[in-house]
Amino acid sequence: MGKLIIKEKEIAVPGELLAEGMDHLPGAGTYREGEMIVAGRLGLTYVDGRTIKLIPLSGVYIPKIRDIIICKVIDVSFSGWRLDTNGPYSAMLGMKDATSEYIARGADLTQYYDLEDYVVCGITNVTSQKLVDVTMKGPGLRKLTGGRVIEVDSNKVPRIIGKQGSMVTMVKQETDCSITVGQNGLVWILGKPANELLAIRTIRKIEKESHLSGLTDNIKKFLENEKSKLGGLK
Amino acid sequence: MNENLRSHIIELFKSDLRIDGRKLTQYRPITVETGVIKMAEGSARVKIGETEVIVGVKVELGKPYPDMPDAGTIMVGAELLPLSSPNFELGPPSIEAIELARVVDRGIRESKTLDFKKLCIKKGEQVWILLIDICTINDAGNLPDASSLAALAALRDMRFPKVNGDTVNYQEKTNKKLDLKNSPIAVTVVKIGDKLIVDPSTEEKEALDARLTVASLEDGTLCAMQKGGDTALTAEDISKMVDLGLEKGKELRKLL
Numbered sequence: 163m164g165k166l167i168i169k170e171k172e173i174a175v176p177g178e179l180l181a182e183g184m185d186h187l188p189g190a191g192t193y194r195e196g197e198m199i200v201a202g203r204l205g206l207t208y209v210d211g212r213t214i215k216l217i218p219l220s221g222v223y224i225p226k227i228r229d230i231i232i233c234k235v236i237d238v239s240f241s242g243w244r245l246d247t248n249g250p251y252s253a254m255l256g257m258k259d260a261t262s263e264y265i266a267r268g269a270d271l272t273q274y275y276d277l278e279d280y281v282v283c284g285i286t287n288v289t290s291q292k293l294v295d296v297t298m299k300g301p302g303l304r305k306l307t308g309g310r311v312i313e314v315d316s317n318k319v320p321r322i323i324g325k326q327g328s329m330v331t332m333v334k335q336e337t338d339c340s341i342t343v344g345q346n347g348l349v350w351i352l353g354k355p356a357n358e359l360l361a362i363r364t365i366r367k368i369e370k371e372s373h374l375s376g377l378t379d380n381i382k383k384f385l386e387n388e389k390s391k392l393g394g395l396k
Numbered sequence: 397m398n399e400n401l402r403s404h405i406i407e408l409f410k411s412d413l414r415i416d417g418r419k420l421t422q423y424r425p426i427t428v429e430t431g432v433i434k435m436a437e438g439s440a441r442v443k444i445g446e447t448e449v450i451v452g453v454k455v456e457l458g459k460p461y462p463d464m465p466d467a468g469t470i471m472v473g474a475e476l477l478p479l480s481s482p483n484f485e486l487g488p489p490s491i492e493a494i495e496l497a498r499v500v501d502r503g504i505r506e507s508k509t510l511d512f513k514k515l516c517i518k519k520g521e522q523v524w525i526l527l528i529d530i531c532t533i534n535d536a537g538n539l540p541d542a543s544s545l546a547a548l549a550a551l552r553d554m555r556f557p558k559v560n561g562d563t564v565n566y567q568e569k570t571n572k573k574l575d576l577k578n579s580p581i582a583v584t585v586v587k588i589g590d591k592l593i594v595d596p597s598t599e600e601k602e603a604l605d606a607r608l609t610v611a612s613l614e615d616g617t618l619c620a621m622q623k624g625g626d627t628a629l630t631a632e633d634i635s636k637m638v639d640l641g642l643e644k645g646k647e648l649r650k651l652l
Contacts, residue, residue, distance in 0.1 A: 278398040310404050310415065355408050359417040 170209050173219070174201035180214050191216030223249035223316035223346040225294045227285050230303070232311060232344030233296070235279045238271050245283070248313065248346045251292045255283060259297035280306040280350065282342055302342075309340065309352030312362060314369050316347030321372035322365060329368065329378060336385040337361040360388055402603040406589040415599055421640060423595045428545065428651050430553035437569065438554025442546035444595060446536035448480075451546035452529050453554045457564060460516065460523040468515020468523035472501035474530040474543065481535035481598075499582065499622045500530060500544045503611035504551070507580035507619035514575055524556075537597040540609050540622075541648070544582035549652055551576060579652060580619050581645040582611040585637040587629065592636060594644050608634065610641030614649065 164183025168174060180192060181199040188194045191203050192214055201207075205216035225231070225247055233245035233253060242256040257265055261274055275281060282303050283296040297303070314322065323330050323343055334341050339353030339361045351361050367384060371377060405415055412420060424445025433439035436452035443449075460467060474497035476484040484490070489497075504510065515524040528550065530543045555569040586596045587606045596604060606625035612618050618638065623629065629637070 278400075280398075280400070307400065308404065310401060355411045355413045359413070 166209065166214075168207045168214075170207060172207050174205060174207050174216060176201055176203055180207060185212065187213045189213040189215035191218055218317050220315070220317060223247065225249060225251055225253065225285055225288050225292070226345070227288050229285045229345040230282065231285065231296075231346040232280055232282055232306070232342065232348035232350055233346070234311075235275050235277055235281065238275070238277060243271065243275050245281070245296065247294060248316070248344075248348050251294055253283070253285070253294035253296045255281075255296050255298065259286070259295075259299060261298060275305060280311050280348075282306065282344065282350070306342070306350050309350055310358070311348050311350050312365070314347050314349055314365060316345065318369045318372045319343060319345055319347060321377065322349070322368050324378065329381065332378070332382065333361055333364050333385070336382075336389065337364065356392060360385075360392065363388070398602075401599060402588075405600060405603050406591075409589060409591045414593065414597075416597055418595075420591060420593045421644065423644070423647070424597075426545075426648070426651055428549050430549050435566070436550075437557060437566075438550045438552070438574075440546045440549035440553055441533075442542045442549065444538055444542045445597070446534055447538055447542050448533040449539065449542040449546045450531045450533055451543065451550040452531075453550045454527045454529070455554075455556060455564075456525050456527065457517070457522055457559070457562065458525045460520060464512070465520035466516045467512035468525060469512060470501065470504060470510065470526040470528060472497045472504070472528045472530070472547070474500070474532075476532050476535070476539075480532040484532075484535070495622070495624070496539055496543055497530065499540050499609050499611075499620070500528070500547050502620040502622070503544050503580045503582050504528075504547065507578060507611065507613055507617075509576050509578050509580055509613075510551075511575060511577070522562075526551075526554075535598070537599075537601045538584060538595050540584050541582055541595065544580070544611065545648060545651070548576075548579055548581070552652065578613045579649055580611045580613055581648045582609050582620070583641040583644045583648065584609045585640050585644075587625070587627075587633060587637070592633075592640055594640065606633075608637045608641070610638055610645070612642050612645045614646075616642050 164185025166181045168180050178201040179198055188199045191205050192199055193202050199214055203218055204220050205218040208215045208217055233247055235243050236246045237244035245253040247253050283298050284300050286297045287295040337357045337360050339351055339357050342350040351358055427443045429441045432441045433452050437455050438453035441450045474493045476493045478484045478486055528547050551574055554574050556572040558565040558568040585608050586593050586604045588604050604625050605627040606629050609622040611620040
C-alpha cells in the first residue's frame with residue numbers, strides 16, 4: 163500500500179521524498195526512483211488525485227509549447243534567426259514563420275529582425291532535446307519598438323498576469339502604459355517616463371509579494387497611493 | 397548595443413529622468429564598511445546601489461626599486477570575478493580589469509596622498525610594499541567610483557603588522573596607521589547624447605558615448621583623469637565634466 167509522505171501545499175526541496183509505493187504518479191517537477199516519488203525542484207506540493215505535482219518557486223525558464231515569450235535576436239543566419247529565450251535553450255525562428263511578406267532569395271534578413279531586437283513570439287514546437295521552434299504568425303506577435311524590457315522571475319509570471327489577465331490589465335489601466343508579459347519572464351513596457359517607472363515598481367512589488375494573499379487589493383491600494391503621491395498621471 | 401534602449405534612455409533624459417528613476421546627477425545609495433577581511437591589514441566594502449566591491453590591502457617587506465632607493469611603493473590589482481557579471485570571464489586580466497586597476501592606482505599615486513618615502517625602512521634595502529586588491533562582488537555599473545572609494549577606505553583602515561627583524565608577523569597588528577594627507581575621490585561622468593550623468597547603471601554604461609573619470613582632492617585639485625568611450629569630447633564638455641566630478645567628489649568624501 164502506497165504512502166503519501168508530504169501534505170498538500172508544503173514546500174519541498176530537490177531530493178525530498180514525497181511518496182512511497184506505486185499508488186501515486188509523478189507529475190511536473192517530480193520523478194520516480196524505484197518505489198519512491200522524489201521532488202526534482204524547489205516548489206509547493208500539490209496532490210491532484212493520484213498525481214503529485216510541484217508548483218515551482220524558483221528556477222529558470224523551461225520552454226513549453228504554445229507559450230508566448232519575449233526573445234532577443236542573438237544571431238542572423240541564412241535561413242532565419244536565433245533567439246535568446248531567457249533560459250538555457252535558444253529558439254530558432256525560421257524564415258517561413260517570420261513574416262507574411264515574401265522574402266527574396268539572398269535578401270538581407272537584418273531588415274526584418276536585426277541583432278539585439280526584441281520580438282514577441284509563440285513557441286510552436288519543443289523537441290525532447292529541447293530544440294525550440296517559434297513563430298511570429300499569430301495575434302499580438304510582433305517586433306518590439308521603443309519602450310524597455312525588464313526581467314522578472316518566470317515562475318512569478320502567472321501572478322503578474324493574474325486570473326484572465328486581471329492583474330496586468332489593472333496595471334496597464336492605472337499607469338496608462340503598454341505592457342506585454344512574456345511567459346519566459348521578460349516584460350516589455352512603454353509609456354510616459356513617470357508612468358513607466360510606476361509600472362516597473364508595481365511589477366517588482368507583485369513579484370516580491372506574489373505569495374501573499376489579497377495581492378490584487380494590495381496592488382490596487384499601492385497604485386492609488388503612488389498615483390496620489392505623483393499628483394495623478396501626466 | 398540595443399539602439400532601442402539607447403534611444404529610450406535619451407528620450408527619458410528630456411524629462412530629467414533616468415532609466416531607473418534617478419535624476420541625472422544623482423548617485424544610487426552608497427554604503428561604506430571597513431574592516432571586512434580579517435586577514436588583510438586593511439579592507440573595505442563599498443556598495444553603490446547593487447554594485448558591490450571589496451578591496452583588501454596587504455603589506456609586505458621588499459627591496460626598493462633601484463631608481464627610488466628610499467621609497468616604498470603600491471601595487472594595485474583588480475579582479476573582475478565571473479560571478480559579478482555575465483560579461484566577465486576567467487583568465488588573464490581583461491582590458492577592463494587593467495584599466496580599473498590603473499585608474500585606482502593613478503588616483504592614489506598622483507594625489508601624493510601617500511608619502512612613499514615614509515614606507516622606507518632601510519634605504520636601498522628594505523621598504524614596505526602595499527598590495528591593494530580590488531574584487532568585484534557585483535557589477536551593476538560604475539565600478540571605478542566604487543573601487544577607488546573602497547581603496548581609499550581600505551587604506552584608511554590599514555594597520556601595519558608587527559615586524560620581527562626581517563619577518564613580518566601577520567597575526568599581530570600594531571596601532572600604526574598609514575599617514576594619508578588627503579583623500580582622492582574618483583567620479584565617473586558619462587556623456588550620453590548631449591547630457592552628462594554620474595553613476596551609470598549597466599544599461600547606461602552600454603549606451604554611453606564617452607566617459608571621463610575625474611579624481612580630485614578636497615581643495616579641488618585634479619590628480620588623475622581617464623577618458624573612455626568611442627566619441628570625442630569637446631573642451632567645453634571636459635570642463636563641465638570636471639566641474640561635475642569635483643562637485644560629486646565632495647558628496648562622496650563625506651561618506652568616509
